[in-house]
Amino acid sequence: xxxxxxxxxxxxxxDADACIAWRPPTDSAAGWVSVSAWRQRIxxxxxxxxxxxxxxxxxxxxxxxxxxxxxxxxxxxxxxxQAILPADDxxxxxxxxRDSGQPLxxxxxxxxxxxxxxxxxxxxxxPAVAVTLYTSGSTxxxxxxxxxxxxxxxxxxxxxxLWPYTEDLVIAQVSHQHIYGLLxxxxxxxxxxxxxxxxxxxxxxxxxxxxxxxxxxxxxAALVSAPPALSRLPATLDWPTVRHAQGRIYSSGAPLSRAxxxxxxxxxxxxxxxVYGSSETGGIAWRVQQQGESWRTFPGLTIxxxxxxxxxxxSPHLADPxxxxxxxxxxxxxxxxxxxxxxxxxxxxxxxxxxxxxxAMDRALGELEGVRRAQTVTLNRRELRLGAIVELDPAxxxxxxxxxxxxxxxxxxxxxxxxxxxxxxxYWRFVETWPTNAQGKLSATLRxxxxxxxxxxxxxxxxxxxxxxxxxxxxxxxxxxxxxxxGHFDAQPVVPGVTxxxxxxxxxxxxxxxxxxxxxxxxxxxPQPLLPGDRFRxxxxxxxxxxxxxxxxxxxxxxxxxxxxxxxxTESHDVA
Amino acid sequence: xxxxxxxxxxxxxxxxxLELEDVTPADIDPDEPLFVxxxxxxxxxxxxxxxxxxxxxxxxxxxxxxxxxxxxANLRSLAALVExxxxx
Numbered sequence: 301x302x303x304x305x306x307x308x309x310x311x312x313x314x315d316a317d318a319c320i321a322w323r324p325p326t327d328s329a330a331g332w333v334s335v336s337a338w339r340q341r342i343x344x345x346x347x348x349x350x351x352x353x354x355x356x357x358x359x360x361x362x363x364x365x366x367x368x369x370x371x372x373x374x375x376x377x378x379x380x381x382q383a384i385l386p387a388d389d390x391x392x393x394x395x396x397x398r399d400s401g402q403p404l405x406x407x408x409x410x411x412x413x414x415x416x417x418x419x420x421x422x423x424x425x426x427p428a429v430a431v432t433l434y435t436s437g438s439t440x441x442x443x444x445x446x447x448x449x450x451x452x453x454x455x456x457x458x459x460x461x462l463w464p465y466t467e468d469l470v471i472a473q474v475s476h477q478h479i480y481g482l483l484x485x486x487x488x489x490x491x492x493x494x495x496x497x498x499x500x501x502x503x504x505x506x507x508x509x510x511x512x513x514x515x516x517x518x519x520x521a522a523l524v525s526a527p528p529a530l531s532r533l534p535a536t537l538d539w540p541t542v543r544h545a546q547g548r549i550y551s552s553g554a555p556l557s558r559a560x561x562x563x564x565x566x567x568x569x570x571x572x573x574x575v576y577g578s579s580e581t582g583g584i585a586w587r588v589q590q591q592g593e594s595w596r597t598f599p600g601l602t603i604x605x606x607x608x609x610x611x612x613x614x615s616p617h618l619a620d621p622x623x624x625x626x627x628x629x630x631x632x633x634x635x636x637x638x639x640x641x642x643x644x645x646x647x648x649x650x651x652x653x654x655x656x657x658x659x660a661m662d663r664a665l666g667e668l669e670g671v672r673r674a675q676t677v678t679l680n681r682r683e684l685r686l687g688a689i690v691e692l693d694p695a696x697x698x699x700x701x702x703x704x705x706x707x708x709x710x711x712x713x714x715x716x717x718x719x720x721x722x723x724x725x726x727y728w729r730f731v732e733t734w735p736t737n738a739q740g741k742l743s744a745t746l747r748x749x750x751x752x753x754x755x756x757x758x759x760x761x762x763x764x765x766x767x768x769x770x771x772x773x774x775x776x777x778x779x780x781x782x783x784x785x786x787g788h789f790d791a792q793p794v795v796p797g798v799t800x801x802x803x804x805x806x807x808x809x810x811x812x813x814x815x816x817x818x819x820x821x822x823x824x825x826x827p828q829p830l831l832p833g834d835r836f837r838x839x840x841x842x843x844x845x846x847x848x849x850x851x852x853x854x855x856x857x858x859x860x861x862x863x864x865x866x867x868x869x870t871e872s873h874d875v876a
Numbered sequence: 877x878x879x880x881x882x883x884x885x886x887x888x889x890x891x892x893x894l895e896l897e898d899v900t901p902a903d904i905d906p907d908e909p910l911f912v913x914x915x916x917x918x919x920x921x922x923x924x925x926x927x928x929x930x931x932x933x934x935x936x937x938x939x940x941x942x943x944x945x946x947x948x949a950n951l952r953s954l955a956a957l958v959e960x961x962x963x964x
Contacts, residue, residue, distance in 0.1 A: 326940045502919070503926065509939025532923040534930040652920045681895050683920050704898055712916055721911075721918035727897055754897060780900050781891070832900065 303460055303492055305453045306430065310490050311335075311342065311374045312421055319495040321367050322469045325513040326506065327499065338371060343417030345375035348404075352411060356401055358382035358432075362389050363405030366476055367498045370486050372404055372413065373431075380424040384432045385477050388654075392718040397434060433479060433579050445579050446619070447479075454616035455483060455582045456491045458598050462586070463573065465494040465522055467547035471501050471510060472524040474653070479579045480552040484524040494522075502529065508537045514545035521545060523568070526553040526653045528683070531560035533567050543569035550575060553653030555641060561589040576641070581627065582617030585639070594638030603639065605631050610645060649678050651686065652722035661686070661719065668714050670696030673734055676725055677747055679754065687751050688725035689742070691734050698730060699858035701780065701833020727751060732775065735764050757783040760803050763835070765811070771841025771852070772811050776803070780832045794829035800838075800863050804853045808840050816849050816869035824865030830855070836862060847871075883955045890951075893928045894921050906951040914950070922948060934963030 304310035314320070316336035323330050345368075349359070359376050361383050363369040376383040384400055386393050389407045403410040429446040465488060472485040489496040501507050507523070514521050523546065530551055533539075546568045552575040556564075561572050576595050577583040584603070585595035597603050601615040609630040618625060630642040647658040658676050665674035665688060673691040678684055690711070698704040712724050729750045737743045753759040761777035778785065784799040801818070808814045822845070830836060836857040843850045848868060855863035887901040890910070894917065908914040911922070925948065929935045935958065937947070947957040 503923070503937070503939075503945075505926070505937045505939045528920055528923060532927050534927050536930045536934065537936065652918070682924065685895075701898070701900070705903060708898060709916075713913075716912075721916065722920050724916070724918075726895075754895075780898055833898065 303457075303464075305449075306456070306487065306491060307426065307449045307453060309426075310493070311339070314493060318493065320370075320489075321498045322495045323498050324471075324501070324506075324510045326509060330513075332495065333367060333498065337416075338367065339419045340416035341368065341371035341413065342374050342378070343419035344413035344415060345372045346378065346419055347417050348411055348413045349375055349379055349381075352402055353379070353381075354402065358384055358401035360384050360386060360394075360397055360401040360403045360407070360410075361405055362386050362403070362407040362410065362477060364500065365406070365498065366472075366485060366496055366500075368413065369405065369476060370490065373486070375419075377426055377430070378419075378421065378424065380427050382427055382429060382432060384434070385482070387434055387477055388475075388720060390718070390720060393434070431482070433482075448619065451582065451617055451619060452483070452487060453491075454600075454621070456488055458583065458600060458617070459483070459488060460492060461599065463548060465489065465492045466520075467494065467522040468519040469495045469497060469514070470522045470524060471497045471507070473501050473507070473529040474524060474526050474553065475500070479582065480526075480575065480577070481524065483582075484550060497521075504529070504533050504537060508539070508542060511542035511545045515542045519545060520547040522547040523549045525549060525551050525572075527551060527556045527560065528652050530556060530564045530572060533564060535563075535567060537567075539567045539569070543567070546570045548573060552577065554650045556589070558589050558593070565590065577617075578627075581613060581615065581625070584611075584613060584615065587638075592636075592638070594634045594636065594640050596638050603631075605633055605639075608645065609642060611639075649684065651684050652720075654720060654723065656719070656723045658686075661715075661723070661725075664715060664718055665690065665711070665725075668711055671711075675742065677751075679727060679751060681726075681754070683722075685727065686723070686725040687727035687729065689729045689731060689735070689747070689750055691731050694732060697732055697835070699835050701831065704728075704730070704777075704833055704835075727754065729761070729763060731764050733764055733766065753779045753782075757781065768839060771839055773837050773839045774807055774811075775835065775837055778830050778832050778834045778836070782832065785832050793832055795831070795834075797824075797826040797829075797863065800826070800830070800853075800855055801867060804838060804840060804851065804867065807838065808842075808851050811840065812842055814842075814851075814869070816871065818867060819848075819870045820868040822850070822866040822868055824853075824863065824867070826863050827861050828859065830857065830862050834859070882958060883951055886951060886954055886958065889928055889932060890915075890925065893924055904951055906955075909950055910948055910954070929958070933958050933961070935961045 314335045318335045319332040320335045320338040321333040361372055373383055386397055430449045430452050431447050433445045470489050472481055474481040476482050476485045485496050549570050549572045551572050556574055565571050571588045571590055574587050575583050576585045583598055585597045587595045604612045611627040611629045611631045612624050614624050628644045628646050630645055631639040633639050649656055661676045662674050670693045675689045676686045679687045698707045708728050715724050735746045749762050753761045761779050763775040765772055765774040778795050785793045786796055805818050834857050836855055839854045841852045843852055851867040884901055887904045891899050911917045926937055947953050
């Protein structure tokens with residue numbers, strides 16, 4: 301198939317009987333969609349736009365159906381008007397863009413095209429800006445990115461030169477509202493004349509069924525994917541019977557782990573081509589991890605790094621192809637001309653492939669009721685997840701499991717107005733006083749201590765400590781899934797007294813640099829047990845009884861006292 | 877296995893698999909939505925949960941994304957799915 305630049309309007313040039321799209325077997329009308337049928341949808345959108353046009357000459361386009369989306373986009377281009385693509389359909393994102401243009405498609409208040417119509421081609425020039433992308437509201441103020449046709453065509457040519465679509469169709473597991481999905485699922489197929497699937501394919505079972513249909517029809521499909529989907533392919537599905545239908549696999553949005561890359565290749569039978577880039581820069585580099593960890597710059601681009609290891613880029617995919625632009629990512633150059641990524645220099649992270657500004661999240665959290673101060677941190681769990689350290693007004697501090705859950709629910713619900721669900725903090729640490737080290741900083745050590753119980757099922761949840769008259773008072777919570785918590789399904793689980801003694805000894809070792817060992821209890825009472833989720837204060841003070849060292853402990857929660865008494869210690873020189 | 881016991885097992889699987897540190901089985905109302913407004917699970921969790929069901933019960937979900945994810949609406953529908961399709 302002949303490659304046509306977008307500026308050559310391939311939607312007009314293609315043979316009417318050629319296929320523009322493929323309806324997957326899970327659709328009621330499975331099969332091919334012809335260019336002529338698609339042109340009828342362009343005509344339908346043209347009729348709609350003609351009725352609703354206003355002085356702005358700009359349209360806010362969000363449509364989950366790639367066929368309708370592409371028809372609407374072409375209809376806008378044919379009018380010489382501006383297509384604005386919101387990154388998501390969250391109310392806050394749309395509210396920020398409300399005045400920029402008339403909403404179209406499957407977003408709240410969006411206009412939808414009606415019955416099929418013949419398209420009308422005029423000699424109006426294409427708009428100066430092909431698409432305007434906005435970073436989502438989750439990265440602070442939505443940032444506007446204009447892409448001209450020359451930039452998009454340069455990028456399409458780069459990819460076509462490296463990896464021409466030799467497959468029969470293209471399947472995507474990512475959104476075409478973002479630059480990567482837009483290029484690989486909509487614009488490349490349009491320029492290269494390869495059909496795209498008319499529905500997104502987010503789940504592995506769906507992918508398996510579509511590949512099975514392709515295998516049955518002797519078709520091969522390219523896959524436009526991303527780390528969340530590729531790192532969760534179930535080995536239990538019968539991939540060997542469908543994998544000869546799998547063409548090239550692409551992944552972008554975040555680096556894929558080596559293990560996930562290996563697994564995807566083993567199951568799908570094709571190596572994963574990772575693309576590194578951003579909405580601002582377009583594609584920068586690529587790699588196939590089985591050939592090496594380092595990234596190779598796309599042909600036609602030049603990169604360098606500066607004293608701060610920041611990446612500098614000169615690229616035909618940028619608005620100004622001649623100038624050097626400094627990026628937020630840090631890199632290290634390899635002797636072979638490739639580079640490795642070291643992470644970002646700012647507080648932008650990617651969660652579930654979506655960009656998120658931790659600064660914006662901290663600010664949003666800090667504005668919620670009862671919150672005095674907040675800081676989010678990234679935690680490498682099975683996926684990158686957020687933890688939140690939140691200083692609350694005393695009246696809002698939760699004291700037990702139920703109030704902790706209620707507080708988390710309230711804060712997450714409030715944040716959900718602005719952020720997508722995967723971006724919401726999952727691990728919460730509510731403090732009464734902002735935890736700081738001797739230099740007044742919430743240091744990395746303190747941040748680790750706040751979340752240490754996630755990796756140590758025997759540890760209490762640490763929430764701060766302060767000096768009191770005769771010792772040190774530590775604020776703790778009983779983790780709900782603490783290994784020491786007794787009790788089963790039907791019984792109320794409780795924290796055994798011996799666990800409190802153990803925690804007190806561990807804390808004393810750190811706080812008092814104690815070397816002595818536990819030697820016995822003296823007048824230690826446990827008036828009532830602690831329950832999972834209870835917030836409590838454990839006060840420790842050192843003392844001497846005759847010649848022996850001892851540790852006084854008291855433990856209190858909002859429900860009253862849980863322990864008080866004395867732990868006798870061995871003389872430190874007794875310890876061999 | 878009674879339904880209640882299966883529901884409890886599924887609650888523990890969800891908590892363990894998705895590392896929900898402050899959620900106990902009692903917090904999961906079998907009729908409350910698991911996603912977004914209820915328990916607050918998200919699209920990554922949905923993939924993770926699908927994987928766990930396949931590993932633990934040998935369940936293969938439908939290829940039709942919409943109908944297969946309807947089973948994930950709440951704990952009761954999830955238990956019904958496991959009951960009907962588990963490979964024992």
